[in-house]
Amino acid sequence: xxxxxxxxxxxxxxxxxxxxxxxxxxxxxxxxxxxxxxxxxxxxxxxxxxxxxxxxxxxxxxxxxxxxxxxxxxxxxxxxxxxxxxxxxxxxxxxxxxxxxxxxxxxxxxxxxxxxxxxxxxxxxxxxxxxxxxxxxxxxxxxxxxxxxxxxxxxxxxxxxxxxxxxxxxxxxxxxxxxxxxxxxxxxxxxxxxxxxxxxxxxxxxxxxxxxxxxxxxxxxxxxxxxxxxxxxxxxxxxxxxxxxxxxxxxxxxxxxxxxxxxxxxxxxxxxxxxxxxxxxxxxxxxxxxxxxxxxxxxxxxxxxxxxxxxxxxxxxxxxxxxxxxxxxxxxxxxxxxxxxxxxxxxxxxxxxxxxxxxxxxxxxxxxxxxxxxxxxxxxxxxxxxxxxxxxxxxxxxx
Amino acid sequence: xxxxxxxxxxxxxxxxxxxxxxxxxxxxxxxxxxxxxxxxxxxxxxxxxxxxxxxxxxxxxxxxxxxxxxxxxxxxxxxxxxxxxxxxxxxxxxxxxxxxxxxxxxxxxxxxxxxxxxxxxxxxxxxxxxxxxxxxxxxxxxxxxxxxxxxxxxxxxxxxxxxxxxxxxxxxxxxxxxxxxxxxxxxxxxxxxxxxxxxxxxxxxxxxxxxxxxxxxxxxxxxxxxxxxxxxxxxxxxxxxxxxxxxxxxxxxxxxxxxxxxxxxxxxxxxxxxxxxxxxxxxxxxxxxxxxxxxxxxxxxxxxxxxxxxxxxxxxxxxxxxxxxxxxxxxxxxxxxxxxxxxxxxxxxxxxxxxxxxxxxxxxxxxxxxxxxxxxxxxxxxxxxxxxxxxxxxxxxxx
Numbered sequence: 001x002x003x004x005x006x007x008x009x010x011x012x013x014x015x016x017x018x019x020x021x022x023x024x025x026x027x028x029x030x031x032x033x034x035x036x037x038x039x040x041x042x043x044x045x046x047x048x049x050x051x052x053x054x055x056x057x058x059x060x061x062x063x064x065x066x067x068x069x070x071x072x073x074x075x076x077x078x079x080x081x082x083x084x085x086x087x088x089x090x091x092x093x094x095x096x097x098x099x100x101x102x103x104x105x106x107x108x109x110x111x112x113x114x115x116x117x118x119x120x121x122x123x124x125x126x127x128x129x130x131x132x133x134x135x136x137x138x139x140x141x142x143x144x145x146x147x148x149x150x151x152x153x154x155x156x157x158x159x160x161x162x163x164x165x166x167x168x169x170x171x172x173x174x175x176x177x178x179x180x181x182x183x184x185x186x187x188x189x190x191x192x193x194x195x196x197x198x199x200x201x202x203x204x205x206x207x208x209x210x211x212x213x214x215x216x217x218x219x220x221x222x223x224x225x226x227x228x229x230x231x232x233x234x235x236x237x238x239x240x241x242x243x244x245x246x247x248x249x250x251x252x253x254x255x256x257x258x259x260x261x262x263x264x265x266x267x268x269x270x271x272x273x274x275x276x277x278x279x280x281x282x283x284x285x286x287x288x289x290x291x292x293x294x295x296x297x298x299x300x301x302x303x304x305x306x307x308x309x310x311x312x313x314x315x316x317x318x319x320x321x322x323x324x325x326x327x328x329x330x331x332x333x334x335x336x337x338x339x340x341x342x343x344x345x346x347x348x349x350x351x352x353x354x355x356x357x358x359x360x361x362x363x364x365x366x367x368x369x370x371x372x373x374x375x376x377x378x379x380x381x382x383x384x385x386x387x388x389x390x391x392x393x394x395x396x397x398x399x
Numbered sequence: 400x401x402x403x404x405x406x407x408x409x410x411x412x413x414x415x416x417x418x419x420x421x422x423x424x425x426x427x428x429x430x431x432x433x434x435x436x437x438x439x440x441x442x443x444x445x446x447x448x449x450x451x452x453x454x455x456x457x458x459x460x461x462x463x464x465x466x467x468x469x470x471x472x473x474x475x476x477x478x479x480x481x482x483x484x485x486x487x488x489x490x491x492x493x494x495x496x497x498x499x500x501x502x503x504x505x506x507x508x509x510x511x512x513x514x515x516x517x518x519x520x521x522x523x524x525x526x527x528x529x530x531x532x533x534x535x536x537x538x539x540x541x542x543x544x545x546x547x548x549x550x551x552x553x554x555x556x557x558x559x560x561x562x563x564x565x566x567x568x569x570x571x572x573x574x575x576x577x578x579x580x581x582x583x584x585x586x587x588x589x590x591x592x593x594x595x596x597x598x599x600x601x602x603x604x605x606x607x608x609x610x611x612x613x614x615x616x617x618x619x620x621x622x623x624x625x626x627x628x629x630x631x632x633x634x635x636x637x638x639x640x641x642x643x644x645x646x647x648x649x650x651x652x653x654x655x656x657x658x659x660x661x662x663x664x665x666x667x668x669x670x671x672x673x674x675x676x677x678x679x680x681x682x683x684x685x686x687x688x689x690x691x692x693x694x695x696x697x698x699x700x701x702x703x704x705x706x707x708x709x710x711x712x713x714x715x716x717x718x719x720x721x722x723x724x725x726x727x728x729x730x731x732x733x734x735x736x737x738x739x740x741x742x743x744x745x746x747x748x749x750x751x752x753x754x755x756x757x758x759x760x761x762x763x764x765x766x767x768x769x770x771x772x773x774x775x776x777x778x779x780x781x782x783x784x785x786x787x788x789x790x791x792x793x794x795x796x797x798x
Contacts, residue, residue, distance in 0.1 A: 001625035001651060002564060002595050008507040008657035011664070045460045053671060054453055061444045061641040061675070096495050096643065099665040107531060108407040112511060128664030132506060134533070165401060196401050226400035242460040242670030244495065252400060258407035265410070265527030266498040271641030272452060272671040276460070 007134075012127045015357025018333070022340035023351050032348040033340065034375065034383045039174065039322065041374040043239040043294070045276075046287050052279030053272060064271050066263040068094020068247075072278040076247060079281055083206065085219045087249055093259050096269045098204050098233030098246035099125070105229045105248050106133040106166075108258035109198045114165040116200075117156055121148070121324065121358035121365060123174045123202070138164070139360035144326055144368065147315035148176035150184040156191055166198035167191070172205040172215065175358050175370035176324050177299075177317020179209055182216040189221040197227065204233040204246075205320040207288055210296050213318045225251045236321075238280040239291075243273035295321050295373070298380055302373040305384035309391060311399070314371075322372050324355060330396035332356070332369045338394060345389045348382055406533075411526045414756025417732070421739035422750050431747040432739065433774065433782045438573065438721065440773040442638040442693070444675075445686050451678030452671060463670050465662040467493020467646075471677040475646060478680055482605065484618045486648055492658050493668045497603050497632035497645035498524070504628045504647050505532040505565075507657035508597045513564040515599075516555055520547070520723065520757035520764060522573045522601070537563070538759035543725055543767065546714035547575035549583040555590055565597035566590070571604040571614065574757050574769035575723050576698075576716020578608055581615040588620040596626060603632040603645075604719040606687055609695050612717045624650045635720075637679040638690075642672035694720050694772070697779055701772040704783035708790060710798070713770075721771050723754060729795035731755070731768045737793060744788045747781055 016037050023033050067073065073089035080087055095101040110116060112134025118126060120139040130137045140155045142148040156167065167188065172179045180188075192199045201218035209215050218228045233246035248259055299316075303323050306314040311328030329335040332354040339349050353372075355365030373380060391397055415436050422432050466472065472488035479486055494500040509515060511533025517525060519538035529536045539554045541547040555566065566587065571578040579587075591598045600617035608614050617627045632645035647658055698715075702722050705713040710727030728734040731753040738748050752771075754764030772779060790796055 001653070002508070002597055004653055004657050005506060005508055005510045005513075007510070008654075008660070011657065011660035013660055014663045017663070040461055042459060044458045049460075050455070050457070053455055056449070056452055058449070058641075059443045060441060061448075061639040062439055063640045096499075096669070097665060100495075103665075107404060109401070109404055111404045111406070112533065114404075125664045125666075128660065132661065132664070134511065198401055240460040241462045242457075242667060244667065244669040254400070254403055255407075258403050258410065261407070261410035261412055261527065262531065264413045264416070265524045265531070266496060266502075267524075268641060268643065270495070270643040270669040270672050272675065273669050276671065 007131055010131045012124070012131065012357070015124045016353050019336055019340060019351060022337055026340045026349060030347070031344050034348060034350045034379050034386065036371045036373070036383055037351045037353045039236070039372045039374060040241055041236070041239045041321065042376065043291055045239050046280055046283040048282045049238060049240065049276040049280040053276050056272065056275055061271055063268040064274060066268050067260060068269050069274050069278060072274055075278055075281040083215070083217060085217050087219065087251070091249055091251055091256065093248045093256065093263055094269045094274065095246040095248055095263070097235065097244040098202060098231050099129070101231040101246045101248035102129050102202070103132065104259045104262040105200060105231065106130070106135065107262060108255055109229065110135055110165045113163065115161060115163040116166045116168055117159055117164060118168045118360070119151055120360055121175055121355055123170055124357045126168065127360070136163070137360045141361060141364065142176070144313065144315060144324065148173065148178040148324065150180055150188070153187045153191055160195055164195065164197060166200055168200040170202040172208060172319020174205065174320055175322045175355065177320045177322050179213055179215065179319035185216050185218065185221060189224050192227050193224050198229060199224065199227050200229050200231065202231045204231070204236050207237050208292070208295060208321055209319045210292070210299065211318055215319070219249070229255060234277045234280060238283060240276065240280065243276055244270055245273045245277040298373040298377060299323070301377055301380050302371060302384070305380070309388045311391065321374050322370055324368050324370055326367045327369065328391065328398050329367060329394060330398060331366050334396055335394060336369060339390055343390050345386045348386055350383045350386045406530055409530045411523070411530065411756070414523045415752050418735055418739060418750060421736055425739045425748060429746070430743050433747060433749045433778050433785065435770045435772070435782055436750045436752045438635070438771045438773060439640055440635070440638045440720065441775065442690055444638050445679050445682040447681045448637060448639065448675040448679040452675050455671065455674055460670055462667040463673055465667050466659060467668050468673050468677060471673055474677055474680040482614070482616060484616050486618065486650070490648055490650055490655065492647045492655065492662055493673065494645045494647055494662070495668045496634065496643040497601060497630050498528070500630040500645045500647035501528050501601070502531065503658045503661040504599060504630065505529070505534065506661060507654055508628065509534055509564045512562065514560060514562040515565045515567055516558055516563060517567045517759070518550055519759050520574055520754055522569055523756045525567065526759070536759045540760060540763065541575070543712065543714060543723065547572065547577040547723065549579055549587070552586045552590055559594055563594065563596060565599055567599040569601040571607060571718020573604065573719055574721045574754065576719045576721050578612055578614065578718035584615050584617065584620060588623050591626050592623050597628060598623065598626050599628050599630065601630045603630070603635050606636050607691070607694060607720055608718045609691070609698065610717055614718070618648070628654060633676045633679060637682060639675065639679065642675055643669055644672045644676040697772040697776060698722070700776055700779050701770060701783070708787045710790065720773050721769055723767050723769055725766045726768065727790065727797050728766060728793060729797060730765050733795055734793060735768060738789055742789050744785045747785055749782045749785045
């Protein structure tokens with residue numbers, strides 16, 4: 001048989017892929033596995049979206065416009081106004097999830113061999129899109145000591161070479177939950193302007209900001225309007241991960257034209273899901289208020305609970321629904337596997353995502369894991385109890 | 400602002416993109432435009448699929464498995480048995496349309512710079528996926544004189560170089576409607592085996608075979624099982640173009656493993672659409688019988704009608720719902736634009752897809768256009784009348 005491509009060999013597997021068989025085995029042995037490893041909320045999708053699907057009268061499930069329903073894009077333009085983001089519907093291309101927006105955006109703006117600077121730890125799938133586009137990811141390390149704040153801007157600047165074409169951030173961030181301040185964003189903007197780079201921002205957790213914090217969008221950075229590409233998605237906002245509806249937004253007409261060619265080649269984003277996403281624009285504010293209150297409680301339980309366990313530390317995040325905790329262990333890849341394979345407490349155990357897969361720098365993240373606090377509070381309490389007990393008996397614990 | 404990528408500049412626009420503004424203008428002037436230019440059937444999506452969507456009880460629209468619902472893949476495995484295609488559900492990866500299957504398959508198997516041989520004319524979007532994957536398309540020209548049959552196998556062999564990694568076919572073919580015979584397929588298989596290439600086959604029009612013809616799948620070519628990658632889609636089969644559900648199917652485990660990494664990076668195919676596609680597996684045979692009878696009638700009206708117009712020729716296709724006609728004109732790009740801009744007959748005109756965008760060889764297809772006979776018969780009659788009248792007055796007609 002013929003050989004596979006180099007890309008196929010370089011594509012990273014998911015950071016939790018190695019753990020999946022152990023989770024399955026644990027379940028088959030009757031253990032309850034508390035899944036803190038994936039950002040799939042248990043929150044209900046808004047009724048208004050589900051109702052729209054139940055009432056769908058489409059007789060022919062047709063292609064939509066390659067940029068998505070015009071009515072939906074106009075609705076999105078209104079939605080963004082609530083966040084003081086001023087874009088018209090022609091500056092929005094609806095995509096199949098934020099993933100496709102990222103893929104089209106990177107391919108339109110960067111050549112194979114180009115470099116993109118990303119603060120690490122970062123959403124592990126960025127690696128996959130980078131490999132697919134033939135890009136080199138240049139990490140700048142954020143640290144748990146600083147609560148995963150933006151690393152000093154000089155660290156970014158040091159890494160800029162003739163091949164650097166873009167910087168990418170996620171805000172609020174997956175996996176750290178860190179919310180960039182306006183000041184941090186401004187520093188990034190100056191750097192982007194100085195070196196004429198693209199600035200990609202994944203802002204899919206916009207609705208998940210806590211303690212009175214408000215998100216500051218890249219779309220509101222003055223004087224770099226042509227450099228900014230915003231990646232968005234309905235997945236988290238409306239707990240509609242399975243819809244696969246995202247958007248690429250930019251004021252750069254050349255980028256829009258290029259992305260449209262990629263969009264036309266794949267014909268259209270999914271139609272049913274657009275019906276649901278358009279209806280979801282009518283989700284009442286009370287839904288978000290409730291969800292936010294729920295996540296704040298969950299976050300407080302999880303983060304405070306983690307910090308109470310001896311040897312564990314976890315910065316309090318102000319956004320998204322993840323936190324990164326440091327454990328007093330040899331290697332979280334081993335610890336997470338051991339939790340599934342060799343541990344149980346009252347019939348339960350915990351699955352977390354080891355953080356090394358979220359770093360591009362080899363060797364980092366070995367004591368850290370990402371925890372998605374997307375489950376009901378009682379499960380979070382159980383998970384904390386499991387972790388506390390586990391650390392008493394895990395053979396690789398480091399005092 | 401920073402420069403765009405080379406890919407962005409090389410991405411081909413849709414072959415009809417230039418015509419779209421003229422079609423819009425014609426409509427705004429009150430003309431009825433009969434759309435023969437796009438493969439969007441007017442056939443209703445099966446009731447069983449639409450009902451499944453109306454009855455969806457999902458409270459949380461979750462991600463599915465990255466390879467798609469296991470129940471759906473098992474159902475697909477049963478579906479293929481009806482076509483004597485023997486694959487199990489673990490050899491099927493559900494994708495976001497056939498487009499994504501193609502994109503993942505090409506990226507997994509071919510390196511940037513590799514060559515893929517494709518008989519032309521071919522589905523124009525293959526160019527987009529080739530550009531995106533950095534591939535060079537090497538065309539082998541099929542001719543209208545031969546009814547767009549497979550070009551002589553020596554023509555393929557002549558084009559094989561050290562960079563050739565794959566051959567791709569569409570069967571039954573878009574845009575020609577040609578259905579490859581088992582003998583033609585066998586010749587391809589021998590070539591593929593001899594040079595150890597991948598063979599990609601887009602078989603999304605499997606259900607649309609006429610005059611008693613049965614499709615012969617690449618999956619049934621003996622001794623090249625590891626070389627074959629099948630691209631499928633529900634878009635045409637169930638008139639569900641907007642679902643965006645396809646599949647990549649292969650018995651090559653290494654390819655499956657590689658494609659899964661791309662699939663995991665984009666998380667999952669759309670959930671609602673999978674619900675519809677899985678339900679559509681229960682579509683009764685009577686639906687396909689009716690659809691096929693309808694398309695045979697439409698095809699006969701269109702192809703016979705075209706051949707009756709002086710100077711026009713159009714081979715009778717045995718599959719899909721397209722035909723390619725040759726017109727006695729200077730250039731079908733000009734003719735198609737003129738039809739929209741300067742012509743009307745009883746308030747109507749016709750939009751067709753000029754064929755030059757379906758050829759990789761520059762200069763070919765200038766007298767040809769693709770016609771999708773996906774409309775009701777009365778519209779097809781009107782279209783034929785328009786074309787006949789148009790050719791009497793078109794300034795670029797060549798006697």
